[in-house]
Amino acid sequence: MSQRIPVVEKILSANDRLAAENQSSLDAANVFAINMMASPGAGKTSLIEQTLKGLEGHLRIAMINGDIATSFDADRAQAAGATAIQINTGGDCHLDAVMVQSALSQLDLGILDLLVIENVGNLVCPADFKLGTHKSVLVASIPEGDDKPYKYPGMYRGVNAVVINKIDLLPYVPFRMDFFKKGIEVLNPGVTQFELSCRTGEGLAGWLAWLEGQVKEFKGIHAK
Amino acid sequence: MHELAVTESILEIAVRHAQGKNVGRITDLYLVIGQWSSIVDDSVQFYWDIISDGTLAKGATLHFRRVLVVLTCQDCGNEYQPASEEFACPNCGGTHARVKTGEEFQLEAIDVED
Numbered sequence: 001m002s003q004r005i006p007v008v009e010k011i012l013s014a015n016d017r018l019a020a021e022n023q024s025s026l027d028a029a030n031v032f033a034i035n036m037m038a039s040p041g042a043g044k045t046s047l048i049e050q051t052l053k054g055l056e057g058h059l060r061i062a063m064i065n066g067d068i069a070t071s072f073d074a075d076r077a078q079a080a081g082a083t084a085i086q087i088n089t090g091g092d093c094h095l096d097a098v099m100v101q102s103a104l105s106q107l108d109l110g111i112l113d114l115l116v117i118e119n120v121g122n123l124v125c126p127a128d129f130k131l132g133t134h135k136s137v138l139v140a141s142i143p144e145g146d147d148k149p150y151k152y153p154g155m156y157r158g159v160n161a162v163v164i165n166k167i168d169l170l171p172y173v174p175f176r177m178d179f180f181k182k183g184i185e186v187l188n189p190g191v192t193q194f195e196l197s198c199r200t201g202e203g204l205a206g207w208l209a210w211l212e213g214q215v216k217e218f219k220g221i222h223a224k
Numbered sequence: 225m226h227e228l229a230v231t232e233s234i235l236e237i238a239v240r241h242a243q244g245k246n247v248g249r250i251t252d253l254y255l256v257i258g259q260w261s262s263i264v265d266d267s268v269q270f271y272w273d274i275i276s277d278g279t280l281a282k283g284a285t286l287h288f289r290r291v292l293v294v295l296t297c298q299d300c301g302n303e304y305q306p307a308s309e310e311f312a313c314p315n316c317g318g319t320h321a322r323v324k325t326g327e328e329f330q331l332e333a334i335d336v337e338d
């Protein structure tokens with residue numbers, strides 16, 4: 001006999017469950033974590049380097065870097081003074097909660113305030129896979145063009161902050177900031193936004209203040 | 225692409241829901257994929273044929289229902305499908321919209337036989 005069984009379950013529910021476990025480990029250790037996503041070359045590692053420099057002495061920071069191959073980015077973070085763990089996804093287009101779980105086990109969470117996870121450069125896949133971070137940040141950049149919110153709505157909808165990097169290139173590249181922002185407005189109303197340049201340092205102070213505020217607020221809530 | 229991970233997930237959920245119900249075979253899976261959710265293409269079917277082998281769901285047919293994005297304007301109540309480069313409400317120009325449909329990414333149901 002044939003019969004229909006209703007299921008109604010999110011396809012990536014197993015990853016969601018593991019992500020929740022990761023978040024519990026982070027909460028227990030009182031470590032605030034962000035998932036940094038962007039297209040290739042938008043400036044994720046540059047922003048992490050600037051963040052390490054800018055918050056040195058304020059926060060104890062580690063980074064997890066996901067790349068299809070190479071450890072260049074983890075090496076850069078290490079050179080900038082952070083503990084950095086490299087995950088080579090071996091061809092996968094995104095990090096998932098399992099990879100992050102194994103990276104977490106290699107970190108001494110007890111001596112950290114902030115964990116920054118640099119996801120694989122990609123505007124599609126990382127949006128679907130929760131990692132267990134408390135906030136997610138999308139790094140957009142001027143040379144990518146102003147139509148990205150329209151082409152990658154799933155990515156723009158899910159994030160807690162949008163950093164618009166490489167504003168030093170605005171004089172050289174056509175980029176309609178109002179068109180770009182209008183797309184974001186519908187997708188993610190009121191989302192926190194920063195316009196900055198990792199090259200010149202312009203606008204970085206606002207980002208650093210926000211991030212430090214987020215960590216402090218979290219630590220207030222989860223203080224031991 | 226991450227279609228393999230997606231396919232494995234689909235199989236895990238389907239088999240879990242069939243367990244303990246005297247199911248001999250899962251024959252059909254009904255998936256709902258919103259336009260603004262993940263890209264899931266034909267390669268899911270390709271992976272499916274490989275990974276479902278030897279399971280309760282061997283040879284089952286995958287049915288995809290794609291759901292278009294519909295936004296509800298919070299300013300005037302209009303429901304609309306956003307254009308590719310204009311998400312604002314075509315009726316009043318408002319940008320306060322709620323996503324009514326288009327973000328689904330679910331296994332909705334399975335058909336089974338004894």
Ligand SMILES: Nc1nc2c(ncn2[C@@H]2O[C@H](COP(=O)(O)OP(=O)(O)OP(=O)(O)O)[C@@H](O)[C@H]2O)c(=O)[nH]1
Binds near residue numbers: 043121
């Ligand atoms: N002009 C300019 N260039 C920048 C800025 N920020 C980063 N870059 C450059 O952009 C390139 C890519 O920067 P990365 O920080 O490696 O970018 P990423 O997003 O980490 O790249 P992947 O990890 O490879 O995806 C480098 O050549 C940087 O020097 C900026 O604000 N202005």
Ligand SMILES: [Mg+2]
Binds near residue numbers: 044046073118
């Ligand atoms: Mg990088």
Ligand SMILES: [Zn+2]
Binds near residue numbers: 297299317318
């Ligand atoms: Zn309207």
